[in-house]
Amino acid sequence: MPSAAPSTATPAHVPLTAEAEIALRESLRRCSAKTVDAAVAYGQTGAPQHIPAIIIGIIERFVEPELRPRLAADCDDLRVIEDLGLDSLTMMEIVMLVEEVTQTKIENDELRGLVTIGDIKIFVDCRARGVTPPAPAKVILGDELRNRMPITAPFLFLDEARVSPTLATASYRITGQEFFLAGHFKGNPVMPASIMLEALGQLGVLHLLAGLAVEPGKVVGVATIFFASTDGVRCHRVCKPGDVLTLTLKPKRVKEPLAVYTGSIRVGQEKAISAEEITLTFGIIDAPPAPEPTPTPAAEPALAQAPVAATAAPSVPSTAVPTPAA
Secondary structure, X not given: OOOOXXXXXXXXXXXXXXXXXXXXXXXXXXXXXXXXXXXXXXXXXXXHHHHHHHHHXXXXXXXXXXXXXXXXXXXXXXXXXXXXXXXXXHHHHHHHHHHHHHOOOOOHHHHOOOOEHHHHHHHHHHHXXXXXXXXXXXXXXXXXXXXXXXXXXXXXXXOEEEEEOOEEEEEEEOOOOOHHHHOOOOOOOOOOXXXXXXXXXXXXXXXXXXXXXXXXXXXXXXXXXXEEEEEEEEEOOOOOOOXXXXXXXXXXXXXXXXXXXXXXXXXXXXXXXXXXXXXXXXXXXXXXXXXXXXXXXXXXXXXXXXXXXXXXXXXXXXXXXXXXXX
């Protein structure tokens, strides 16, 4: 008989007792009524569809009031520390409360991979369903980023990036030394919108090279990726030297030879540019053979040293002047 497929059913759930519900409501007393209702419903049924409301509600309780409106929209790409101003100790408080309400466990080494709200939602949902959470996004920066990209300075507009199959984010600081700023505009350097779209396209290139799963023995060809089109572009803010651009790119449809993304750039909490669709073309090629390992030369045996025989010190001729005879 063929083996059964691995189960993705939610583990057996024990409904909340009356005492446990009272304790749960007490733990969430500073959260919204919507959050408490979702937590009680999850506690009674174990239905994972309540998890997103629980996660958002608990995070909202710790976020400064002026930033809470950001949680009302599509916020899965928001980074809980960089974008919402939460420090590591507050993040630990959030994790402990999420663990208590959802009856899940997040180890410290797993916590390092939970950067965005979406990361937390997916991780807790998988734990609640009893399935393995996806691997955390890969952080790419410095030489690794430059080596992966077919684009180089002075036309590379990514300082560091974070890539997973479902999301790519990056940052770029406008230094003021970019070659095109001298003429755009005279005495008033402004980052061109076309260059910001180029940066989003570059992030798409990195996503294809680092985050797209292909069949064994195949890879995305570096020389096959090209910018195809954009649609629904809106500019919201002027960007100048000193601004740090935060880029976000989400795949909408990816099937060789086209990859369609939705993208945006912001500076701090302000939206700078958005694009409903950014389309790249790409091709799948055979993976290059792995390089042959360089053999390590065998260490030469150390020369045996013969014992040095002790020798008498050579005699030194006397330099004394003889005393003349009387």
